[in-house]
Amino acid sequence: MLSTPRTDNPTARLFLPLLLLLLLVGGCARKPWRDNLQPDQGRAAEQVFRSMQQRDAACPPCLDGDAVMAMKNHLDTRALSGYVQCRLPDRIKFIAANPLGQPLFAATTDGTSFTTINTTQRTAMSGRLAAYAQLHDIPPAFFSGSWGEWLTGRVDQRRQDTLSWRTDDEGRGTWASFRTTDAGETTTHLLIDLHRALLLTRILQDGKGRILAEINYGGWEEVGGCRQPTEITMHRLAFGGEISLELKRMRADDSCRAGDFVLPIPASYSRQTLP
Numbered sequence: 001m002l003s004t005p006r007t008d009n010p011t012a013r014l015f016l017p018l019l020l021l022l023l024l025v026g027g028c029a030r031k032p033w034r035d036n037l038q039p040d041q042g043r044a045a046e047q048v049f050r051s052m053q054q055r056d057a058a059c060p061p062c063l064d065g066d067a068v069m070a071m072k073n074h075l076d077t078r079a080l081s082g083y084v085q086c087r088l089p090d091r092i093k094f095i096a097a098n099p100l101g102q103p104l105f106a107a108t109t110d111g112t113s114f115t116t117i118n119t120t121q122r123t124a125m126s127g128r129l130a131a132y133a134q135l136h137d138i139p140p141a142f143f144s145g146s147w148g149e150w151l152t153g154r155v156d157q158r159r160q161d162t163l164s165w166r167t168d169d170e171g172r173g174t175w176a177s178f179r180t181t182d183a184g185e186t187t188t189h190l191l192i193d194l195h196r197a198l199l200l201t202r203i204l205q206d207g208k209g210r211i212l213a214e215i216n217y218g219g220w221e222e223v224g225g226c227r228q229p230t231e232i233t234m235h236r237l238a239f240g241g242e243i244s245l246e247l248k249r250m251r252a253d254d255s256c257r258a259g260d261f262v263l264p265i266p267a268s269y270s271r272q273t274l275p
Contacts, residue, residue: 031211032203033166033175033189042165045174048194049155049163055197056154059226061088063152065250069094072242080105084247088148089157091261108261111147115263124265127274135274151245153199153217153229155190173200186212198227211236224252 037045063086070079082096082103090111096104107116115126149156160178168175173193180186185207191200198220204212219231232245265271 032169032191033177034169035167037165037167037174042163045165045176045192045194046163048197049176049192052155052192052197052199053157056149056152056226057157059152059154060224060252060254061148062086062253062256063223063228063250064256066248067094068244068246068248070244070246072244085256085260086148086151087256087258087261088152088154089146090148091258092147092151093261093263106263108263109147110258110261115265117263117265117269121270122266122268123270123272124263125272125274126265131274150202150215151232153220153227153232155192155199156188221250223250226252228252 036042065084066081067084068079068081070077080094080096082094082105085093091109093106093108095106098104103119105116105118105120108114109129111129113126113128114132115124117124146156146158148154156178158180162178164177166175166177168191173191176190176192178188180188187205187207189201189203189205191203192198193200199217201217202213202215206212214235216233216235217229217231218233219229220227221230222228228247228250230247230250232247234243
């Protein structure tokens with residue numbers, strides 16, 4: 001269970017990395033995939049994967065609901081609760097509020113740029129995500145994926161010409177792996193329960209074989225006719241903690257617009273702009 005949310009300014013200042021799942025991670029942790037499947041097993045697994053792609057592509061592109069985001073380490077847990085909205089593939093908005101419903105902090109991104117507003121400090125920041133990544137030494141792999149798919153537990157819709165299939169060391173499912181070169185060479189590993197056609201885990205790995213992030217999904221519910229995880233956790237963080245996202249009362253529709261993800265900045269606020 002997540003602890004009671006805290007809304008002090010240090011938490012708000014840390015929220016953009018929580019929202020975008022962009023904390024620096026890495027290391028040489030154990031890889032959970034093992035032996036390659038036999039060719040006939042691989043072909044059968046790919047059929048399930050392609051059917052999951054078709055299923056997920058037909059799901060409503062817009063989701064919104066209540067969320068609690070928490071960053072945990074061995075000393076402390078800091079959390080923000082509020083409203084989250086997502087429009088696949090890349091648009092995300094989060095508005096944190098106090099117990100009275102008054103907004104404290106808001107952040108939005110379209111996958112290329114971002115805007116944050118801190119109402120307690122009357123400040124705003126905006127700019128390109130690439131500049132934010134460079135400023136904070138964040139791996140570029142986080143900008144090559146679809147955050148909408150990451151937050152909805154859907155399999156990647158981009159074309160994968162070559163898929164490799166391997167067993168899991170704990171027998172939880174089957175690993176599908178493919179490479180992309182959008183922002184440097186990156187390998188995505190998806191742990192799939194083929195019998196339930198369900199994504200269990202997503203692992204990102206850089207060109208040197210280092211694991212950048214592990215995202216686990218649980219608490220699945222039906223939302224808009226599609227399955228949606230309500231518990232999302234990111235492990236293998238450099239500082240030894242984890243990021244948790246708990247979703248409640250999620251709704252799906254086809255009507256949200258790009259304009260819904262624009263945050264108007266009050267004229268009286270102090271602004272910082274990244275190039």
